[in-house]
Amino acid sequence: MMSQMTPSERKVRVNLGDRSYDILIGPGLIAATGREIGARLKGRRVAVITDENVAPRYLDPMMASLAQSGIEAVSLVLPPGEKTKSFDHLIPVCDAILGARIERNDAVIALGGGVIGDLTGFAAGIVRRGSRFIQVPTSLLAQVDSSVGGKTGINSPHGKNLIGVFHQPDLVLADTDVLDTLSPREFRAGYAEVAKYGLIDKPAFFHWLEQNWQAVFAGGSARIEAIAASCQAKADVVAADERENGLRALLNFGHTFGHALEAATEYDSNRLVHGEGVAIGMVLAHEFSARMNLASPDDARRVEAHLKTVGLPTRMGDIPGGLPPAERLMDAIAQDKKVKGGKLTFILTRGVGQSFVADDVPASEVLNFLKEKHPQ
Ligand SMILES: NC(=O)c1ccc[n+]([C@@H]2O[C@H](COP(=O)([O-])OP(=O)(O)OC[C@H]3O[C@@H](n4cnc5c(N)ncnc54)[C@H](O)[C@@H]3O)[C@@H](O)[C@H]2O)c1
Ligand SMILES: O=C(O)C(=O)C[C@@H](O)[C@H](O)[C@H](O)COP(=O)(O)O
Numbered sequence: 001m002m003s004q005m006t007p008s009e010r011k012v013r014v015n016l017g018d019r020s021y022d023i024l025i026g027p028g029l030i031a032a033t034g035r036e037i038g039a040r041l042k043g044r045r046v047a048v049i050t051d052e053n054v055a056p057r058y059l060d061p062m063m064a065s066l067a068q069s070g071i072e073a074v075s076l077v078l079p080p081g082e083k084t085k086s087f088d089h090l091i092p093v094c095d096a097i098l099g100a101r102i103e104r105n106d107a108v109i110a111l112g113g114g115v116i117g118d119l120t121g122f123a124a125g126i127v128r129r130g131s132r133f134i135q136v137p138t139s140l141l142a143q144v145d146s147s148v149g150g151k152t153g154i155n156s157p158h159g160k161n162l163i164g165v166f167h168q169p170d171l172v173l174a175d176t177d178v179l180d181t182l183s184p185r186e187f188r189a190g191y192a193e194v195a196k197y198g199l200i201d202k203p204a205f206f207h208w209l210e211q212n213w214q215a216v217f218a219g220g221s222a223r224i225e226a227i228a229a230s231c232q233a234k235a236d237v238v239a240a241d242e243r244e245n246g247l248r249a250l251l252n253f254g255h256t257f258g259h260a261l262e263a264a265t266e267y268d269s270n271r272l273v274h275g276e277g278v279a280i281g282m283v284l285a286h287e288f289s290a291r292m293n294l295a296s297p298d299d300a301r302r303v304e305a306h307l308k309t310v311g312l313p314t315r316m317g318d319i320p321g322g323l324p325p326a327e328r329l330m331d332a333i334a335q336d337k338k339v340k341g342g343k344l345t346f347i348l349t350r351g352v353g354q355s356f357v358a359d360d361v362p363a364s365e366v367l368n369f370l371k372e373k374h375p376q
């Protein structure tokens, strides 16, 4: 039986030839996991990887749905938080998949936020040199960004996501009901990546968010529309440049600064989560662009005002617990995956919705800028 879409459900296709896949977005999809997977998967066995916040709420309904469709499942529950994206946790995930004898026609399911999705996707990408992988994203950030596009991996003390592989999922099931149990802080963090799509190249979407963000936060159709628009924006970029040879780097808007801040706070989710780093990073990218006379400071003020209005941090000084000096932030920036021949690549902007890839950004300019913006 193929997928039966309800009127409130949306479908976005990621077009990647014989690795194309659907993103289903809407209410009640966890209870339909067995039906949706059963219709697409040859194998009848899955390993579900999740975390301690998600498991008590959504693991049983997923396991029941799988059982109903005759799919055998094992599960592994990991601690929540960014520190879980590490070698220490990769090992038990690989062991759980292998221990359950998941074959290439079976599947590995990530049930959780971006941390579980990135870690599980990496394990699926390397076990048996590539196993089928299904994303069931449960945070806003994972539904609008991390579950789509096949970037998987773990962090290193040297920097964010430095160890990983591209491994596309076979299906993404984004159950929008589960966002009701997400903390307000984590919802806001995911919203930063939603706003990112507007800032990259969709000024009308950013304007719509400025007008409608309260409805997006409240839930209902505006939220589903924002998730679907975000997935469509990402799907288009990924289809055009899967391996980040050019255009895809735009999805990194705000991330060079944001990732450096995450590394500087030692991936401590109590101090800074990814979406918060991206929010601060996007304001810094606008301010740096203005400093380089590429954009008006009014755009930086407009972006900061909106992110502040929804309750996101926008300044390095908003991060609790202090930061290492600007030189240390530059060390993390030098490890960014976009660096080529030692030269920094940044996503800069000419204004809201007018971002572009800038190769060869002078490190000395970035350092001086960071010293100016540094809270100490
Ligand atoms: N692969 C990509 O393309 C990509 C894109 C963006 C971000 N990322 C990565 O994603 C990670 C951030 O993802 P995240 O913001 O989802 O963080 P996360 O996975 O840590 O989830 C946030 C918190 O919310 C909890 N949670 C998740 N769903 C819940 C629910 N429905 N109800 C209650 N609690 C819930 C989690 O347990 C966690 O404590 C970062 O590591 C970032 O680098 C990857
Ligand atoms: O999918 C992408 O491409 C992105 O850049 C999306 C980002 O939101 C995401 O945080 C990604 O993991 C960052 O990529 P990285 O290559 O800088 O690790």
Ligand SMILES: [Zn+2]
Pocket: 145, 193, 255, 274, 278
């Ligand atoms: Zn991101």
